[in-house]
Amino acid sequence: MERFAERIRAVLAWSVHFAGADVSVADALVAALALAAAYALARVARRVLERRLGSHVNLTPNARFLILRSTTVAILCVGAVAALNILQIRLTGLAVTFGFLSVGIGFGLQNITSNFVSGIILLFERPVRVGDLITVGDSLGRVEAIGIRSTLLRTADNVELIIPNSQFIEQTVTNWTYRDKSVRVHVLVGVAYGSDTQLVVRLLLDLARAHPLALQEPEPAVQLTTFGESSLDFALLVWIPDPAQRPDVVSDLNFAIDATFREHGVEIPFPQRDMRVISADS
Structure with missing residues (x-):
């Protein structure tokens, strides 16, 4: 047993020179425990904060996320500093060591570094x-x-x-929701040449005002955008309170436009081409 204990002590006392300090196996194990404790504490703190912050109605989801993320990073940083102190590694020596390493692996870590810096910018700006x-x-x-x-x-x-x-x-x-969630939806429709444009405008505005998700302020509007090859092209402009509703609103208005135009005899044309065939004999 004594011989076994001596071997264990010898293994724990074995050290390497790193970043200006002699790091033993025992110190490395204690530092690893410190990091593990910091990680466990960060997870516990996150769970506690999630329960506490969930009851605060005034906090936005982004504010909750920032508080949770900042707390986790702060605890992990404290654990990392504690581990470095246990290992008796000076930050200056560590910086020199990583400075030499960065020359060799810098090109391979460009994308990771870019994403990391971009993440910090997103969290603060x-x-x-x-x-x-x-x-x-x-x-x-x-x-x-x-x-x-x-x-x-x-x-x-x-x-x-x-x-x-x-x-x-x-x-x-x-x-779509940075400062104001309300957005304007463009619903495009073409009618045949010769159609009553005033009737088209009235029908489109009536449909927009009747839609339950359409805002009445700002008011909906209709624009004659272009004289197309086969149609007069109109755009129905409707404001809605949430951009997530945009696909449903456009679909509803398209169905309503098709049914209303059929009812009032307004033709929605399709592209047509006239072909003339001239024989070689003529």
Whole structure:
């Protein structure tokens, strides 16, 4: 037993020189325990805060997320500093060590670093918040969570998209709910040449005013946009209170326009082409 104990003590006393300090196996184990304790404390604190903050009606989802994220990061940072103190590693020596390492792996970590910095910018500047309806590239969805590396987006089809944070900084992002949730919907329709345009305008406005989701202030409007090849092209402009309702409102108005135009004899044309065939003999 004594020989076994001596071997254990020898293993625990074995050390390596790292970042200007002699780090033993025993110190490394204690530092690992400190990190594990910090991680466990961060999870417990997050759960407690989630229960406490859930009862505060005045807090927005984005404010709750920022408080939870900041608390978790702060506890983990304290644990990391404690682990470094246990290992007796000076930050200056660590910076020099990682400075040499960064030369070799810097190019490979460019994307990770870019996403990390972009995540910090998103959390502090808040151009995108939890609960916002946004469009990034070809993706439209509601923001579920903003992490350090990526952002979780949920589409209308309940598909979860994990988007790197750098895309929010490098690309144009459409935030449909940034300051004002009300948006204007464009419903396009064409009628045959020779149709009564005043009747078309009246029918379209009546349909817009009758829709339960359409706002009456600002008032709906109708514009004659272009003289098309086969039709007079109109745009019905309707304001709605929530951009998430846009697909349903457009669909409802399209169905209503088709039924109303049929009832009043307004023709919705389709493209036509006249072809003349000239024989070679003639």
